[in-house]
Structures are given as C-alpha cells and as structure tokens.
Amino acid sequence: MTAPAAGYELVPLDCPTCGAAVAARGEDVVYYCTACRNGYSFDPEGRSLSPVEVAFVTAPNVAVDSYLPFWTLRGRVKLHERKASGASFSGLMSFFLGDGDAPGLGPGEGTFVVPAFHCRLGALTTLTRAYTLSSLELGERLGERLLGGRYGVDDARKLAHYALIASEVGKPDTLRHLRYEIAFGEARLLGVPFVRDGGRLTDAVLQTTTIDEPRS
Numbered sequence: 527m528t529a530p531a532a533g534y535e536l537v538p539l540d541c542p543t544c545g546a547a548v549a550a551r552g553e554d555v556v557y558y559c560t561a562c563r564n565g566y567s568f569d570p571e572g573r574s575l576s577p578v579e580v581a582f583v584t585a586p587n588v589a590v591d592s593y594l595p596f597w598t599l600r601g602r603v604k605l606h607e608r609k610a611s612g613a614s615f616s617g618l619m620s621f622f623l624g625d626g627d628a629p630g631l632g633p634g635e636g637t638f639v640v641p642a643f644h645c646r647l648g649a650l651t652t653l654t655r656a657y658t659l660s661s662l663e664l665g666e667r668l669g670e671r672l673l674g675g676r677y678g679v680d681d682a683r684k685l686a687h688y689a690l691i692a693s694e695v696g697k698p699d700t701l702r703h704l705r706y707e708i709a710f711g712e713a714r715l716l717g718v719p720f721v722r723d724g725g726r727l728t729d730a731v732l733q734t735t736t737i738d739e740p741r742s
C-alpha cells in the first residue's frame with residue numbers, strides 16, 4: 527500500500543515499539559519514530575526492522591528546518607602499505623592514523639559520519655569529511671522526522687571507504703598504491719540539522735555544503 531504525495535511515495539509503517547505511524551518515503555531503509563523516539567534499520571535479508579541507536583546534533587540558536595539522517599560508524603583504520611610521491615596523509619587518513627588520538631580511543635580508531643540520504647558524490651564526500659573530523663555536540667532525541675535515509679549500514683561502510691580515499695587523492699601528492707582495511711564497529715543513526723533556502727538545504731552547524739532536498 528503506497529500513497530503518492532508531492533513527487534514521492536509515502537509508505538505506511540507502524541513503529542514496532544509503540545505502534546504509532548512512522549513517516550517514511552518509498553526508498554527509505556532507515557526509520558525514526560517521532561512518537562517514542564526509537565530508530566530502526568530495514569534488514570533486506572530478514573525483511574525485518576532492527577533497532578538502531580539514535581542521536582541528534584544540537585544546533586543552538588539556529589532555526590532548523592529539517593533534520594537529515596546520517597550514519598555514525600565506529601571504525602578502526604589499519605594501514606598496510608602506502609606508496610606515494612609526496613607528503614603524508616592530510617585528509618581522513620591522517621585523522622584516523624594521526625598520533626593525536628582522542629582520549630579513550632586506540633590507534634586508528636574513530637567514528638565515520640556518513641550521510642544516509644542520497645546526494646551528489648562531491649557533497650557526500652564533503653559532508654563525510656567535515657562531520658567525521660568535527661567533534662559534534664550531541665543532544666537528546668528530538669520529535670523531528672528523519673526522512674530520506676536510503677542507505678543502509680552496508681552502503682554507509684562503502685561510502686566511508688570512498689570518502690577515506692577521496693579525501694586523500696586530488697592532492698599534488700600522487701597516491702600510487704594504498705593497502706588498508708577498516709574494521710567497522712557499532713552503527714548509529716544521527717539527525718543532523720539543516721536550514722532551507724529556496725528548495726535547497728545547507729547543513730546548519732558546520733555550513734559546509736548546500737544540497738538539493740533529498741527525495742526518495
């Protein structure tokens with residue numbers, strides 16, 4: 527049962543915890559119940575909803591128009607081999623492999639922050655890099671919708687790999703060979719605030735990029 531609305535489809539869905547209707551779009555695979563404030567991820571193999579921890583980024587003094595879903599992926603990056611003609615890492619690699627480890631984190635450990643919604647690859651890389659590098663202040667779960675989350679955890683992991691490499695290439699330093707691995711840990715949903723200007727959205731806290739409003 528789907529009902530067309532404003533260019534995309536709304537799929538009726540009941541919250542597994544409280545039974546309230548959960549807003550979702552046709553291609554969404556992550557859901558957030560604004561009634562009981564629990565998150566879920568659709569498991570395509572089991573064709574069922576699995577609970578996911580949810581947090582929201584706080585945006586004090588900002589009139590937020592919309593919150594978009596991101597994944598936070600705990601990860602440990604291990605470098606096996608690198609051949610390049612030039613300086614060392616300066617992007618996400620240096621963040622994960624740098625010696626400035628945050629308290630409580632082991633070598634190579636950190637948290638990737640990856641959009642769960644569809645946007646241009648350039649914007650996706652920019653957002654992933656900016657929000658992974660920043661120390662975000664997390665607040666309580668809000669009664670705000672998180673719509674447009676088309677990417678599940680597996681997709682988010684691929685995007686984390688992509689962003690890791692994309693943040694290192696495109697520099698004068700020529701990366702000829704790189705062998706590394708990421709061991710992924712816990713995945714959570716993160717609501718990130720955006721402000722609307724015309725039909726476009728800009729992330730409210732870091733103000734790194736403007737995207738078309740995701741529709742799925």
Ligand SMILES: [Zn+2]
Pocket residue numbers: 541542543544545546559560561562563564
């Ligand atoms: Zn609920």
